[in-house]
Amino acid sequence: MAGINVMSQEHIEVIVSGKALKARPGLTLTHALWEAGRAGEVQTGCDGGVCGACTVSIQLKGDSKTLIDLACQRQVEDGMTVFPYPAPTIPAVAPNREISPESIRAAFPTLDRCTKCGACSMVCPMDIPVMDSVTRMRSGAFEEAAEDFTSCIHCGQCRVVCEDRVKPHNMGMWVRRSLGMAQNWERLAGSAVNSPDESWDLLLDCDEETRLARCREFRKTGRVES
């Protein structure tokens, strides 16, 4: 288990871009590259698994399958082979609050080219059911599709494996924004009441100490008396 790995200071070997990299077990690929002075080889943005800058392709020892993952989330394993695999951004498509089967096809004419090969779902580092979601968009189940893409970090990999025919995450963004724009503000926000304006004077026109005391009182009672 992880705890034991971390304790041992033995080094393991990973191959990054064809070059050997000695690394301490328990480190992420990103930090192993940093420690070796090779930070420039794989992009880093957040170092926290939410920006999608650090996508890499990985082959594990003795396994010919290629995986895609985030270098900042993936622990080093002995014998793994790694290549940087960044996905360039493509132009954004303006959302449309009149979301419908027609408007999504106008925005993304390639929607129906999906062959259900499943490659996009395979590569997604956030475990989003991308292919199923594309199917949902084709059938007009927009709410569900929006939900699917809640955790999409726009790493672009689902689009890259689809060779830019279908653009799953761009559509996900479009669906989310389009639905978002169509929301009814009054319904969402309800009726926020604001206390009468004079209390601003009591909170503002005084010295620092009085202000702090008045704010303490306000927090407890919802108003200030003097």
Added chain:
Amino acid sequence: MEWARDSLKRLEDSREARRNAVHEELSQEEVDRLLQEHHPDHSGKGRSIAVGANANATAFPIELADLLESKSRLPDDYVPAADIETDVLIIGGGGAACSAALALNESGLKTLLCAKLRLGDSNTVMAEGGIQAALGPEDSAQRHFADSLVGGHGKNDPQLLKRLCEQGPEGIRWLTELGCLFDVTEEGMFRLRLGGGASVPRVLACRDYTGLEIMRTLKDATRLTTTEIMEDCPALELLDDGAGQVSGATIWNRQKNCLQSVSARAVLLATGGAGQLRFQQFGTSNHVGATGDGLVLAYRQGCHLEHGGSFQYHPSGSCYPEAMSGRLVTEAIRSVGAQVVNNEGHCFINELTYRDVLAAAIIREVREGRGIQTPAGSCGVWLDTPLIDIKHGAGTLQKQFPGIVHRFAPFGIDPSQTPILIYPTLHYQNGGVRVDEWCRTEINGLWAAGEVTGGLHGTNRLMGNSLLDIITFGRRAGESIKAQLPERKAATRSAADRFQRDLQKLSESSVQGPQLFPVEMNMNATPGQ
């Protein structure tokens, strides 16, 4: 987690009794003592600096003080020429930068945005817990103000704070119109959570991906404007006209590996925070670009730094496994019921108190031997995450906090079953560049917005107030620039050079600034090499 078996047993045994126990609030004296004795801001490990607007006054953390007194990264013989001309230059690629770019859209002004990393690689995208706005039935802008001011120890600039609180609902409306989807209740209204230090529920969220939702929306919207975007282009120095007005910046175009100077009529600093400077060897929750560059640049132009020694150490940074160390576990997880527990199985503080107080209390537990030692050598206290499903039903944690579950999964840890080990992590720069209500710095031609600024949050920020900060003040900066655009001036390095001369009279620094990348990254930060 075999190594923690005994400690986990004590935690489980005390759960029933802890669950519904009510916490005594600490008295003001107890709070003050706790902060004084255990908060890193008061560790005495800081120093004042000898030059510039804050000379011989405030103490800064050593790492930041060194950078404020650092040598320019521009080669001595570099003479800026207007390689690029724009009306507005926005420096930064996070939420404040994009909000300003959107406010400037359709103004007819040519806007250029330079980001050190890619657009959106920022602290904004990492925000988890949520954004505050006074939208609840019992709430008001004044109550929001009162909560934030008490949280900030009364040090907040009241005018800035009033703007923030008044414009909260409007900021959320703007985000909604851009297409942000916040969580709603079954009745279809915004779901509001209680944030630490707030007196009523006021935090809106999109699961624990609130910053991701806001950032990807702002980024998408910004890409649809006429804003020109240059990525991998850190600003190395601000330029000025020799008569006190900022008039551009020199950037390092890392894709071409060359320096380029930008002539601009207005410059907006939106470079965010400084968590990656990792003061006193704390871990950090921040993205790799958070190296305090904007503070260094503005300081050389003569700007004051407000509360420059005040930083937020977030109570719940993860401290096990090592690969996750410093990363954030959102405060919202405490607001729905996860308790903070020491090695003896005791809850030693109300986990929804102010962040600085809770962080200090955790540091005290560890110092006084009531922490849990990990095999990797770090030490922390438990965050009893399984309590959430126990209290609210199986599956609640996964439903409301999918991000946490996803991030711990590769390490074989399921937070709905096993508690998480936490220790404070360097999270937020409370202070920063002094600005007025329109984001104007003290120097003509230079605006600043977002985490790089100081004053608004006093010396401690409430959860959810900084996302509101960047939306509110990012937009206000854009509006203000539109209304008050200065004439174009020559772009020279005279202010920066003057600062260097003042510096040399006093000391010979070998540090170069801005730092640009975390030390841990071992990056080459010298242009042209």
